[in-house]
Amino acid sequence: MYRTDSRKAEEFICHEEILDTLDYAQAHCNDLAMVRSILEKAKACKGLTHREAAILLECRDAQMTEEIYQLARDIKQRLYGNRIVMFAPLYLSNYCVNSCTYCPYHIKNKHIARKKLTQEEIIKEVTALQDMGHKRLAIESGEDPLHNPIDYILESIRTIYSIKHKNGAIRRVNVNIAATTVENYRKLHEAGIGTYILFQETYHKENYEKLHPRGPKSDYAYHTEAMDRAMEGGIDDVGIGVLFGLNTYRYDFVGLLMHAEHLEATFGVGPHTISVPRICPADDIDTNDFENAVSDEVFQRIVAVIRLSVPYTGMIISTRESQRSREKVLELGISQISGGSRTSVGGYAESDLLEENSAQFDISDHRTLDEVVAWLLRLGYIPSFCTACYREGRTGDRFMSLVKTGQIANCCTPNALMTLQEYLEDYASPETRVLGDEMILRQMEEIPNPAIRRRALENLARIKKEGKRDFRF
Numbered sequence: 001m002y003r004t005d006s007r008k009a010e011e012f013i014c015h016e017e018i019l020d021t022l023d024y025a026q027a028h029c030n031d032l033a034m035v036r037s038i039l040e041k042a043k044a045c046k047g048l049t050h051r052e053a054a055i056l057l058e059c060r061d062a063q064m065t066e067e068i069y070q071l072a073r074d075i076k077q078r079l080y081g082n083r084i085v086m087f088a089p090l091y092l093s094n095y096c097v098n099s100c101t102y103c104p105y106h107i108k109n110k111h112i113a114r115k116k117l118t119q120e121e122i123i124k125e126v127t128a129l130q131d132m133g134h135k136r137l138a139i140e141s142g143e144d145p146l147h148n149p150i151d152y153i154l155e156s157i158r159t160i161y162s163i164k165h166k167n168g169a170i171r172r173v174n175v176n177i178a179a180t181t182v183e184n185y186r187k188l189h190e191a192g193i194g195t196y197i198l199f200q201e202t203y204h205k206e207n208y209e210k211l212h213p214r215g216p217k218s219d220y221a222y223h224t225e226a227m228d229r230a231m232e233g234g235i236d237d238v239g240i241g242v243l244f245g246l247n248t249y250r251y252d253f254v255g256l257l258m259h260a261e262h263l264e265a266t267f268g269v270g271p272h273t274i275s276v277p278r279i280c281p282a283d284d285i286d287t288n289d290f291e292n293a294v295s296d297e298v299f300q301r302i303v304a305v306i307r308l309s310v311p312y313t314g315m316i317i318s319t320r321e322s323q324r325s326r327e328k329v330l331e332l333g334i335s336q337i338s339g340g341s342r343t344s345v346g347g348y349a350e351s352d353l354l355e356e357n358s359a360q361f362d363i364s365d366h367r368t369l370d371e372v373v374a375w376l377l378r379l380g381y382i383p384s385f386c387t388a389c390y391r392e393g394r395t396g397d398r399f400m401s402l403v404k405t406g407q408i409a410n411c412c413t414p415n416a417l418m419t420l421q422e423y424l425e426d427y428a429s430p431e432t433r434v435l436g437d438e439m440i441l442r443q444m445e446e447i448p449n450p451a452i453r454r455r456a457l458e459n460l461a462r463i464k465k466e467g468k469r470d471f472r473f
């Protein structure tokens with residue numbers, strides 16, 4: 001039985017409802033009047049139901065497809081402007097007791113180098129990340145109660161927040177660790193984490209069980225209900241996602257939106273972010289083994305329709321994607337990207353050799369953070385190192401209500417420009433500095449509220465002339 005506010009995984013991600021939705025989408029995707037009326041609804045930024053979204057995903061009419069893309073661009077511009085939030089993953093440990101068939105950290109992989117960072121090594125990693133200019137991290141760890149217990153994760157978070165190297169600081173630590181108990185989520189909340197991120201991988205229960213044959217992650221319901229427990233534990237901001245390519249994209253796309261609807265119906269606030277990783281090669285993982293691999297064209301459509309369906313939810317893309325692919329989806333809806341990433345344990349402070357030996361996945365975008373920042377500036381985006389909302393207590397429904405009334409726009413642009421100025425002063429190459437200064441000059445004119453513009457100008461001057469840091473609205 002399908003019930004969006006049920007607390008049971010198989011009721012809020014109801015297999016029959018997904019199959020019915022896919023049939024419904026097949027039956028109506030060529031009904032252009034219906035497609036047009038869905039686009040009208042999306043235009044008002046009120047979001048779409050999973051059924052409406054499935055129709056847009058399925059529609060192959062050329063004119064309508066262009067309208068879907070154009071509306072996604074418009075909504076992206078209207079709600080997020082040209083700001084792109086920057087972050088980096090930090091791998092703490094690749095010990096893992098699970099057996100995910102698509103991940104080289106699976107327990108049976110004997111030729112990958114296993115490593116868990118000590119607190120001293122974390123200091124080195126975070127110092128290297130701060131020296132690149134990062135302010136926002138997503139920590140990642142395999143599941144292993146012996147090597148990576150919750151106390152290790154909590155201690156690592158404390159270490160990360162405590163490091164102040166030169167003008168650097170990590171101001172927001174998002175956490176991507178295995179599904180856990182309400183009690184452990186409460187501890188993470190008390191440790192001051194930003195978003196708790198957990199990918200569902202696939203919502204298809206039968207395939208999920210095949211892809212996760214052993215280990216705690218094999219329990220589909222426990223994994224799928226993790227965000228409910230996280231919210232019960234006090235975590236306001238949760239990030240969901242699937243690994244596109246593990247299962248048919250249509251099924252997982254509908255499951256993803258049903259999960260968002262469930263969180264909204266149950267807790268009054270949907271997911272803070274949605275990540276859209278695609279299966280990619282890695283040590284002992286061959287993408288040819290995955291018949292559902294998603295093409296660039298389908299991937300772009302997925303991003304565009306998610307943008308229309310949950311307009312206020314941030315969308316994240318990693319360095320799994322190439323520069324070309326990232327460029328395309330940035331305009332269609334992506335609001336956060338990683339830059340200069342290493343997907344191995346100890347990869348920021350250590351050599352490239354380690355990256356080859358212990359990476360979770362192969363990176364397609366190998367550019368440094370400075371190169372990514374310069375690239376974004378050339379494309380007309382403002383790379384933002386802002387972490388203000390979480391630090392001002394604007395999380396969960398408080399955050400969403402500010403976003404939905406448009407008030408957040410008064411904060412985002414000045415915060416983006418001030419944090420970009422910090423980056424330019426402390427870390428940028430001369431070329432990036434020129435591009436960034438030009439961008440800041442242009443964008444200051446665009447801040448509509450004169451009082452905020454004046455204060456932002458004062459703060460920019462203090463960042464440059466007095467060496468002050470960490471201003472925020």
Ligand code: SF4
Nearest residue numbers: 096098100103106142
């Ligand atoms: Fe372990 Fe996560 Fe990799 Fe699965 S995806 S093997 S849980 S690190």
Ligand code: SF4
Nearest residue numbers: 386387388389411412
């Ligand atoms: Fe994100 Fe808030 Fe900063 Fe805007 S002000 S970029 S919503 S953290």
